[in-house]
Amino acid sequence: MIVLFTIAVICIVAAVDFIVLLALGIGREERRGAAGVAGGAILATSLGVIAVIGLATLYRISTLRGGGSAVARQLGATPIAVDTTDFAYRRLRNVIEEIAIASGVPVPEIFVLEQETAINAFASGYSPADAAVTVTRGCLDKLTREELQGVIAHEFSHLLNGDMRLNIRLIGVAFGILVLAIIGRKIAQTTADSRARDGGLIIAFGIALLAVGYIGVFFARIIKASISRQREFLADASAVQFTRQTDGIAGALKKIGGLSDGSRLTSHDGEEVAHMLFGDGVGYSALFATHPPLVDRIKRLQPQFNPDELAEIAADWAQPRRVGESDDPQASVAGFAPARGSVRPESASRAGKLPSSTEAMRLSATAVSEQVGNPDTGDYQAAAALNTSIPAVLGAAAHGREQSMAVIFALLLNADAAVRKQQIELIVRYHDAGTVAQVEQLALHTARLHPMQRLPLAALAFPALRRQPRPKLQTFVIVLKQLIKADGRVSLDEYCLARLVGVQVVDALNPALTRVMGRIKLGDAVAELCDLFAVLAEYGHEDGEGARRAYVLGLHEVLPGIKPVYAPPQDWARALDRALPRLDLLTPAGKEMVVRGLTHAISADGMVSVNEAELLRTVCAALHCPLPPILQQVA
DSSP, X not given: OHHHHHHHHHHHHHHHHHHHHHHHTTTSGGGGGGHHHHHHHHHHHHHHHHHHHHHHHHHHHHTTTTOHHHHHHHTTOEEOOTTOOOHHHHHHHHHHHHHHHHHTSOOOEEEEETTOOSOOEEEEOSSGGGOEEEEEHHHHHHOOHXXXXXXXXXXXXXXXTTXXXXXXXXXXXXXXXXXXHHHHHHHHHHHHHXXXXXXXXXHHHHHHHHHHHHHHHHHHHHHHHHHHHHHHHHHHHHHHHHHSOSHHHHHHHHHHHHSTTTTOOSSSOOTTTGGGSSSOSSXXXXXXOSSOOHHHHHHHXXXXXXXXXXXXXXXXXXXXXXXXXOOOTTBOSSSBOOOTTOOOOOOOOOOOOOOOTTOEEOBOHHHHHHTXXXXXXXXXXXXXXXXXXXXXXXXXXXXXXXXXXXXXXXXXXXXXHHHHHHHHHHHHHHSOHHHHHHHHHHHHHHTTOOHHHHHHHHHHHHHHXXXXXXXXXXXXXXXXXXXXXXXXOOOHHHHHHHHHHHHHHHHHHXXXXXXXXXXXXXXXXXXXXXXXXXXXXXXXXXXXXXXXXXXXXXXXXHOTTSOOOOOOOSSHHHHHHHHHHHHTTBOHHHHHHHHHHHHHHHTTTSOEXXXXXXXXXXXXXXXXXXXXXXXXXXX
């Protein structure tokens, strides 16, 4: 992107300079003496054009600082209420919530392009904490639940792989090199309407700028095409891995090819977001195509695919029959839906039994580290089981804008009556009596939650939580910190939950500043690593010798060249406050080693409890390394 952007700027500057030379008449005998003046004019013009492009790029990116929802709203998308009763909306929300829980990330905001009957979708944002997923009305009406899962899983791949941040920057870059064409068109149109005395000259100048601007159009499309195509293949493959079958996403792609509406957007200008869409929303030629050919995408998923199926789908859908409001994975809202070749027996129930909180497991450190941002077989089923097992009263409260904060506060209330009284007094100090009553009522239910249900419940509350006014969110973070320190004794699990929610809220408050990739090496964070491993080892082992062995074993995985001395920090909460932000700056490879080391540490005694596994997930999430709900065990 940077190379092509630089070439585009050079070409645009050269073209404008050439126009200026022609206007000054350089090359004619009678004007040769003006060469010195022309040189100054060329320099000023070049700098001016560069400044215009740079400022336009920065301006466009600044308009999207609000994150994923800003992109969706600028396209006219409608947000979906968390308490909606509409069947299609509820189905979409259920699918997105289950995939978010399976991925270990906050539930994104959800939008629908109501006027678009084509099948398309996109994910936008700077990080999972400010992400938004937008689908067209065509997705809701024409896709089965399994096909919708395939499309959403594809978009979550972009979310987990960091493509969204790049896509927002690409919007800014494209706008910068297109701005001269926009300016030229406006000048020509305004002058033609005003009938100014020197209108002919001004219109000619505007047309010249418009012509130069098409250099920007050319390069903008080339940049988007060069970045997007391979990422689409990767996202398709990730969707298959995530949903355990090819029929869902392949069926959605087949409908795009077989139905007349396809994936092309009609009521919105798809040029700016073409590279972000699930399917081709503009209809570019092969040179500028932001997506691989549709048939190629389908054949990579189903090698035996016959393109004649697309005509059969069109014939089937000539008179679609309406179905009832059942969540049958083989039915759509608008009509019978499976694309031909995609019909298969209904999948078995996804509900499962959560393991006992005292149940132990054996973990594979390598496999667990590979699960980061990479949900696999079984994760979706586990997420669905977790989602459906959360008590209805807590789920409803998590979805409510006024109750979302109360849910998080209830999760942090201590079982000890004296400590809980101090915590309630803190909440009273910052909130009204209604909030306090909600917290106390919800605490009756959160106290009975399975350890594996706590993080999913927090994830469900996040969309409503981040829609709170900024001052209220800032106060919320302050209250979180004070709640866990109410009695001067902080348990590690409540500390990590509060820190995780706090980090996500801070990311949502300043999405454009959220770090995606760190730069520091493991050797630059030795003290922080020692503190983190010491705290984790001490928490997971009752005897000092077992904790020391776990500490040495885990840290050796990360820093094999040192001889660590096991010395747990006296004020471990302050040590983690210092360590976690620093470790969040590690390179991706460094974070992978940390996850492997932490897994070795908590499994040093041969077995890992559910509480320890959830603690590992929470610490990893605080480092922006989301783990699925079920960690990979040793066979």
